[in-house]
Amino acid sequence: MSNLAETAPISSAHIPTLKLIDCSLRLCVIPLSVATIWLTVTNQQDNSIYGKLEFSNLTGLKYMVCISGISAGYALVAVVASWVRCLVNKAWLFFVSDQxxxxxxxxxxxxxxxxxxxxxxxxxxxxWSEACSSYGRFCSRVNLALALHALALCCFLVLAVISAYRVFSMFEPPVSSKEVEEERAS
Structure with a gap:
C-alpha cells in the first residue's frame, strides 16, 4: 500500500503545469464571455413588416447574458484567488464552482x-413561422454569440476536469477488502 507522502512529490510536479493551464483557461473565459454579452446586448434588427427585434425580447438571450456575466466575474475572481495563498484549501471550492x-x-x-x-x-x-429570413443579421449574430458561449463552456468543462483531478488526487485510492485481508494476514 502506498504512502501519501510517497506520492506527494509525483503529483506536486504537475501542479505548476495544471495551474498554468487552469489560469489560462479562466483568463480565456473572460473575453469570450464579454464578447458574448456584447454581441447579444447590441444585437437588434428592424424589419418594416414585423417591427424591431432586440435581445431583450427573448428571455433565453437575457438568460445567456446573465450567465455570461456571472461566468466572466467568477473566472476573474477564480484567477485572482488561485494566486492568493491562504490557509483554506480551495480545491473543493473550485471543484464545486466549476461544476x-x-x-x-x-x-x-x-x-x-x-x-x-x-x-x-x-x-x-x-x-410559428421561421423568423431568420426576416431577421437574418439578428440570427447570424446570435449564432456567433452562441459559438463564443460554447467555447467558454468548453473552457469550463476542461476546468471542471482539472479541479476534479486536484480534489480527488488528494486522497488515496480505495482499498479492496481482499487487499485488507492480505495485509492483515501478513
Missing part, C-alpha cells in the same frame, strides 16, 4: 439553441 458554472452555461446555451432552432425552422404545430 456549477459548467452546468449553468450548458443550460443557457441550450435555451439559446432552442430559440435559434425555432427562429430557423419555426413550429408549424403552433403556427
Amino acid at each position: 456549477i458554472m459548467a452546468y449553468l452555461m450548458v443550460t443557457s446555451g441550450a435555451a439559446v439553441l432552442e430559440i435559434l432552432y425555432l427562429a430557423y425552422k419555426g413550429d408549424r404545430g403552433v403556427s
